[in-house]
Amino acid sequence: MGDRVNILGGNELKPQWELFVAECDHSAYKALYLHYYNYFTFIGLKKGCSGAKVKDTLNEVFLYIWENHAKLGHVKHHHNYLLTAFLRKLYRKEKYITEECFELDTLPEFVVTPSVEVDYIIKGSQKDLTSILNNFIEKLPERQRSLIYQKFYLDLSYQEIADANNISINTVYNTVYKAVDKLKILIGKEQLQALSFGFAALLTIILFFLIKQ
Amino acid sequence: MQRKDLYHLIQDESFLNYCFRKNVADVEHWENWVAAHPEFEIDIDDLKNAVLLLGHQIGKHEAETQFANLNDQISRRSSLTPKGRNTFSTFFKISAVAAIFLMVMGIGLYFIKKNNKESTSIAYAKDIAPGSNQAVLTLADGSKINLNSAVNGTVASQGGVKIIKTASGQLLYDFSDTGANNGKIEYNTIDVPAGGQWQVLLPDQSKVWLNSKTSLTYPTRFSGKERKVKVSGEAYFEVAHNKAAPFKVETDGHLIEVLGTHFNITAYHDDKVAKTTLLEGSVKITKNGQSKLLKPGQQAQVDQYGIKLLDNVDTEKATAWKNGYFMFNDSDLPDVMRQLSRWYDVEVVFENQRKGHEFVGEIKREYSLMKVLKILELSDIQFELKGRTLIVK
Numbered sequence: 001m002g003d004r005v006n007i008l009g010g011n012e013l014k015p016q017w018e019l020f021v022a023e024c025d026h027s028a029y030k031a032l033y034l035h036y037y038n039y040f041t042f043i044g045l046k047k048g049c050s051g052a053k054v055k056d057t058l059n060e061v062f063l064y065i066w067e068n069h070a071k072l073g074h075v076k077h078h079h080n081y082l083l084t085a086f087l088r089k090l091y092r093k094e095k096y097i098t099e100e101c102f103e104l105d106t107l108p109e110f111v112v113t114p115s116v117e118v119d120y121i122i123k124g125s126q127k128d129l130t131s132i133l134n135n136f137i138e139k140l141p142e143r144q145r146s147l148i149y150q151k152f153y154l155d156l157s158y159q160e161i162a163d164a165n166n167i168s169i170n171t172v173y174n175t176v177y178k179a180v181d182k183l184k185i186l187i188g189k190e191q192l193q194a195l196s197f198g199f200a201a202l203l204t205i206i207l208f209f210l211i212k213q
Numbered sequence: 214m215q216r217k218d219l220y221h222l223i224q225d226e227s228f229l230n231y232c233f234r235k236n237v238a239d240v241e242h243w244e245n246w247v248a249a250h251p252e253f254e255i256d257i258d259d260l261k262n263a264v265l266l267l268g269h270q271i272g273k274h275e276a277e278t279q280f281a282n283l284n285d286q287i288s289r290r291s292s293l294t295p296k297g298r299n300t301f302s303t304f305f306k307i308s309a310v311a312a313i314f315l316m317v318m319g320i321g322l323y324f325i326k327k328n329n330k331e332s333t334s335i336a337y338a339k340d341i342a343p344g345s346n347q348a349v350l351t352l353a354d355g356s357k358i359n360l361n362s363a364v365n366g367t368v369a370s371q372g373g374v375k376i377i378k379t380a381s382g383q384l385l386y387d388f389s390d391t392g393a394n395n396g397k398i399e400y401n402t403i404d405v406p407a408g409g410q411w412q413v414l415l416p417d418q419s420k421v422w423l424n425s426k427t428s429l430t431y432p433t434r435f436s437g438k439e440r441k442v443k444v445s446g447e448a449y450f451e452v453a454h455n456k457a458a459p460f461k462v463e464t465d466g467h468l469i470e471v472l473g474t475h476f477n478i479t480a481y482h483d484d485k486v487a488k489t490t491l492l493e494g495s496v497k498i499t500k501n502g503q504s505k506l507l508k509p510g511q512q513a514q515v516d517q518y519g520i521k522l523l524d525n526v527d528t529e530k531a532t533a534w535k536n537g538y539f540m541f542n543d544s545d546l547p548d549v550m551r552q553l554s555r556w557y558d559v560e561v562v563f564e565n566q567r568k569g570h571e572f573v574g575e576i577k578r579e580y581s582l583m584k585v586l587k588i589l590e591l592s593d594i595q596f597e598l599k600g601r602t603l604i605v606k
Contacts, residue, residue, distance in 0.1 A: 030280055037276040059283055066287055121262045129263070133270045142591055143574075145271070152264065153272035155233045158226055167575060170529075174542065174573050176224055183267070184220045202262070 017078040024069050032082075033062055040086050042154045045164040046108045049090060051146060057089045121202060136183055144179040151176055219256050223264060232264045341582035341598070344425055344556045346382030348411035353399030353433070360384065360403075360411065371399060374416070374433045385414035386433065402430040405446070408558035410534075415442070419460065422449040422535040425555040426481065449477045449535045452494070467500035467515050476507075477531045484551075487515045490531035537579065541572035546594070550605060557582045559603045570594070 013035055016028040037058065044054030061082065065072060075081045137145065150161050162169040222228040230239035247254050347361040350368065358368055360378060368384070369376045375387040384403070405411050405423045413421045417435045427446025441461045452460045452471050462469040464480040464487055474494025480487035489498060490512040497506050498513045498520055505520045507513055512526040533540035534552075541549055549572055550561045556578060570592060576585050582603075586596045595606040 033280050033283065034273075034276045037279055038272055041275075055279065058279075059286065062283060063286065063290075067290075121266055129266065130270065133267055134274070137267075137271050137274050141593075145275075148267070149271050149275045151229070152268035153275070155229070155235060155268070168529075171542075171573055171575065173224070178571075178573070180223045184223070 014078065020065075021069050021072045021075075024066070029062075029066065036062075036082060036086075038153065040083075042156075043086075043108065044090060045150060045154065045156060046160060047090070048160075048163050051150075051165060054090070057086060060089055061085050133183075140179055144175055147172060147175050148179050219253065219260060222257075222260060228260075229264065232261045233268070341557050341559060341601070343579050343581060344408040344410055344558070346411060347409035348384075348403050348405045348423065350376070350384070351402040351404065353401065361409075371433060376401070376433075379414075382410065383412045383414065386416045398432045398434060398436065400430055400432055402428060404428045406558070407555055415440075417455060417458075417460075418453040420451040424448065424534050425558070444478060444480060446481055447477070447479045447534070449475075449532055451475045466517075467498060467520070470497040470499065471495070477528075477535075479531075481555075485516055488531075489513045489515070490526055490528055492528050492532065533575065534578065537577060539576045539578060539585075541574055541576075544572045546570045546572070546605070549589070550603075553582070553585065554603070559598075559601045562602060562604050564604055564606045 013032055016025075016031045019025045020028040020032065040058050041051075041054055044057065045051065064085070065082075072081075137148075140148065147161060147165070150156050150164070151158070156164070158169055158172050162172050165172070227239045228243060230236055231243035234240055243257075247257050345361070347359075350358045350360055352358070352369055352371055354371070356369075360368070363378050365378050365380065367375050368378045377385050377387055379385055403411060403413060403423065405425060405427045407426050409425055411423045413423070413429065413431075415421060415431060415435075416433065417440055419440075421429060421442075423429055424447035427444070427448055429442060429444050429448060431442040435458065438458055439461055440455070440458050441463065443463045445465055450460075450462070450471070452474050460471045462471070462478065464478065465482065467487065469476075469478065469489055471494065474496055475492040476494070476496055477490045477492070478487070479489075489496065489507065491507045491509050493509045495506065495508065496513075497504055498515065500515055500520055503519055505513060505522055507522065510525055510528060512523045512531070514521045514523065527540075527542050530540045530542045539549075539552055539556075547563075550563075553559070554561045559582065572589075572592065574588075576588055582598070586598075586603075590596065597604040597606065
């Protein structure tokens with residue numbers, strides 16, 4: 001269960017890659033970026049690099065491919081290509097392929113909540129909850145949003161977040177606490193009650209998937 | 214248990230692991246818990262859905278925000294580079310740029326080598342370097358010795374006691390020569406200016422760390438039934454055990470008595486409240502006849518009215534300065550600025566009344582002032598540095 005972004009995968013985006021290389025298509029480019037942003041950020045942070053360094057490296061890679069898309073026709077496996085480019089820039093290595101293959105094998109696994117499941121949660125609950133959350137997310141101060149992203153989306157442990165961001169684990173707890181405190185107040189009791197209708201529907205769907213497997 | 218109590222699970226690592234199905238142990242634990250408490254099943258699932266939804270939304274949001282930034286960068290770059298380049302002129306342009314670049318690098322390196330002696334941080338002329346180890350020692354006879362410029366080794370000797378500077382930032386007392394002059398007790402004072410810090414090993418092997426704008430007066434030799442010193446400013450003490458002679462610290466208006474302990478005192482003249490934070494051991498505070506006993510993890514706050522005890526204080530925050538960093542935990546802006554003004558020796562002026570800022574985080578004390586301000590600017594505050602005056606907007 002869950003979408004695993006693994007070493008040999010990323011094939012769903014092959015058409016986008018080809019469109020991008022051929023015509024520098026903007027929405028294909030965006031699709032690639034959105035997919036790899038989360039995955040690369042996850043890897044970078046897991047390796048203990050700071051958020052700023054990871055963002056910069058990511059942007060460098062994507063800026064490069066944007067400007068040089070015409071030269072990338074020879075790339076057969078875009079996933080490996082992007083991944084190696086990212087890792088190489090992250091470490092500034094100049095070594096050759098054998099070591100890089102080893103590096104690829106030892107990558108941490110990135111599990112994402114299946115979007116199907118989330119879609120059902122959204123449909124089941126009142127529209128309010130999604131917009132409350134969006135509102136809340138937009139109003140979050142930079143640092144809190146960054147840590148919430150690392151904890152709730154990338155699902156890094158508190159210790160990993162402390163190490164990657166170079167702060168003490170207590171600071172992480174406190175910052176997350178502050179952010180979530182606001183959220184608790186925003187959600188309130190009524191909205192959560194509305195979710196319970198969604199839950200019943202969700203349960204049915206999940207059972208359905210379980211049976212399917 | 215009420216539904217309200219369950220909200221705290223949003224921060225609980227094992228509950229989050231259950232929501233994200235991260236590891237078998239936590240998933241099992243919570244599934245069993247729900248099975249054992251069916252009355253909470255709905256609440257737990259509501260909470261789980263909120264967690265999953267939050268994760269999903271913030272993931273989308275972050276990726277899209279970052280893409281928007283990248284997009285801006287791209288459009289800026291593409292508006293600069295013209296299309297349809299001539300390969301010859303490209304080559305020419307590149308080699309011209311390379312040549313200029315190398316020249317600039319060469320000149321730059323030359324200047325860097327020239328200036329690269331001790332300066333810790335100065336990025337541009339107006340930036341302010343962090344504090345350093347400096348202090349002035351005043352002997353019993355009134356003579357002053359500037360400790361930072363003194364050479365390592367014996368700095369002075371009085372009454373048979375040798376005062377030795379060991380390494381940058383430390384001073385210790387050597388009695389091996391006592392024989393002569395046992396009678397009179399003489400006092401020394403160490404004054405640490407703004408932008409300075411110092412460490413002393415007292416005659417009884419107690420260690421004291423002194424922060425900026427701090428003054429410590431102590432006898433060159435402890436004899437008799439008590440060991441008494443006087444402090445104004447901020448100091449961290451690790452007092453050597455000696456039951457026969459309790460260690461007493463006198464500050465402006467109150468007295469702190471200890472046996473063998475580690476504690477931090479903040480007692481600046483310009484603060485209304487003096488704080489003593491105890492890390493280990495035990496300490497008694499006396500003021501105007503009122504006294505209170507502190508336990509490790511407690512903090513005593515003394516003001517003109519009396520003594521107040523606080524429990525479960527963040528001791529790491531109280532002693533962060535001695536370990537080389539500023540630690541802010543729910544600190545308000547005036548508190549943060551006060552610490553900066555002492556360490557960087559700048560005067561702080563507030564242009565507007567600012568309320569409601571709470572700072573959480575750690576910043577190394579070795580950073581230059583500009584670097585620290587850049588970090589604080591992320592919390593939406595503007596600064597202006599004019600010479601040695603820092604204006605907070």
